[in-house]
Amino acid sequence: MGNLISISGRSTLIGTEPPATVRAPEIEPGVGCNFDSYLLVPDNTLHDRIAAAKARLGEDVVILGHHYQRDEVIQFADFRGDSLKLSFQAAEAYSRYIVFCGVHFMAESADILRRPHQVVVLPDLNAGCSMADMADIGQVEACWRELASVVDVSKIVPVTYMNSTAAIKAFTGQQGGSICTSSNAAAVLKWAFENGEKVLFLPDEHLGRNTGYRMGIPLGEMIVWDPYQEFGGNTPEAVRKARIILWKGYCSVxxxxxxxxxxxxxxxxxxxxxxxxxxxxxxxxxxxxxxxxxxxxxxxxxxxxxxxxxxxxxxxxxxxxxxxxxxxxxxxxLDRNVCVCTTMFRITPQHLLWALENLGSGNVVNRISVDERTRYCARLALDRMLSLR
Ligand code: SF4
Missing domain, CATH: 3.40.50.10800 (NadA-like)
Incomplete structure (x- = not known):
């Protein structure tokens, strides 16, 4: 289901006066309209309207708020946490609608882990993640093919950070690898080296290097794969010697x-x-x-x-x-200047209100839906990580 909802019959609410003989529908301004009409909702009414919309949905909705979310939004969260913790809490909550106040890859992860009857909604589809976007599935598959031209890739274990697209998680699952989080990256790398000779670490160069170094892997045995350079910017010899191949991606924050x-x-x-x-x-x-x-x-x-x-x-x-x-x-x-996740910041109280009021009217807006095959393969990689707990 997309984010387009019918606005037929609603235009009188935001523009033209209704004819004198016809009563205007008794609904809040904005309900059923496209998102832009919500930009007109007065700020001083937002809190009460969000609280009312949430209360009307009752146990049908669970709102998840990532720790980096702005205060005006996270105050409505039933659960706060990092992306993995939140996804599990949502599935445990059993609610029909999971409204994820985070970024796109987090909502995808929730969709991978959800129960069959649950639907995941991201209040603003523009809430992406610069790091996740730095590893495109086509680039990663090309990298794998190039690696295969100089080493035996059956001995390379992909380890993918949670902050990645569902497609990259699925690739990891297909190639016998595992997902990791920033808390368990060392444990997952240890498992990977018990199951292979090299690791392809996606998509955060820094998490991979910091974790590898703390595990005693010298910097000289970790190389960076830059998808915009020929052969990742490496020589075949460097790839043969490397223990960790770090994808050139980073978090802009x-x-x-x-x-x-x-x-x-x-x-x-x-x-x-x-x-x-x-x-x-x-x-x-x-x-x-x-x-x-x-x-x-x-x-x-x-x-x-x-x-x-x-x-x-x-x-x-x-x-x-x-x-x-x-x-x-x-x-x-540590930084005197404001260090904000600008993509997560895109989710405003207006977006949350729009999503909740539409759900209350039976319109699912901004549904995040991962296709079955991708879900299955990504789940393999997630389950490998969970088996290490
Ligand atoms: S803080 Fe960084 S890694 Fe996290 S969602 Fe924002 S851009 Fe992505």
């Missing part, structure tokens, strides 16, 4: 952090602890005191003593929320 920022924050706040996400560059991860996944960062600050000071290298909405939740600790961003 975490790549912004620099070692200079770490040095500055230490100068300005002596004694502060620096914790960064493993999607940050190698030099930043090396300069930090601690590396933590999204959930790892939350746990570290939660369990820290009162009056401790933290500089955090991750998305700003999470950093600000941690600062508010633990006001007896100092929590600041």
């Amino acid at each position: 975490h790549q912004r952090f620099t070692p200079e920022q770490v040095a500055r924050v230490r100068r300005e706040h002596p004694g502060i602890r620096v914790i960064v996400h493993p999607e940050c560059r190698f030099e930043v991860a090396q300069a930090a005191d601690q590396i933590g996944s999204t959930e790892g960062i939350i746990k570290a600050i939660e369990s820290a003593p009162a009056s401790s000071e933290w500089a955090v290298g991750t998305e700003i909405h999470l950093v600000n929320r941690l600062g508010k939740a633990f006001h007896d600790r100092k929590v600041i961003s």
Whole structure:
């Protein structure tokens, strides 16, 4: 089902006056209209309308909010978490509609893990992920063919970060590989090396390098595959020697952090602890005191003593929320400038309202649907990861 919904009979609500003898339909302005009409909903009514639309749907809907989501949206989430945790919570919740306030690959993952009766909705289809978009399935398949021309690919295990498209997850499943998250990347890499000689790590170069290095793999044994260069920018000899082939992809939020920022924050706040996400560059991860996944960062600050000071290298909405939740600790961003996930930020209260009110009227808008074959193969890769828990 697409995002187009019938607007017939509704135009009187946003423009022309209805004829005197005809009563206007008794529905809220905007319901049943395309999204643009929701841009006219007054800001001061949004909260109450979203709450009412959610209440009307009752147990039919579960709203998921990723930690990087803006406050005005995440306040309506039934569950908050990272993408994997949220997908499982949704399936466990059993609700008919899963409204995912995150980005496209997260909604795809929820669709892969959902129960048969569930439908996944992404309030704004433009909420993508720059990192996931950096590994196109055609490029990855071409890379695999090129690797096969110089090494035995049956000995290469693909390991794919959760932040990837369903097509890349399916490729991973087909080739005997596994998905990983930022929390379990080391455990999945260990499994991969027990089952093969080399790893193709997709699509985040930094998570792959940071994890491999912490496991004792020298930097010289990790090469980068740039899909825009001939043979990935490598020689056949370099591919033969490499243990990890890192796909050249990155997160536009975490790549912004620099070692200079770490040095500055230490100068300005002596004694502060620096914790960064493993999607940050190698030099930043090396300069930090601690590396933590999204959930790892939350746990570290939660369990820290009162009056401790933290500089955090991750998305700003999470950093600000941690600062508010633990006001007896100092929590600041490593980057003085706002470091926001602009794609996730695309989901506004207006989008959430539009999705909920349409669901309430029986219109499924912005459904995310992964085809059966892709779901099946992607599920293989996800199940491999889950079997390692
Ligand atoms: S923070 Fe980075 S990896 Fe996460 S959704 Fe945004 S762009 Fe993608």
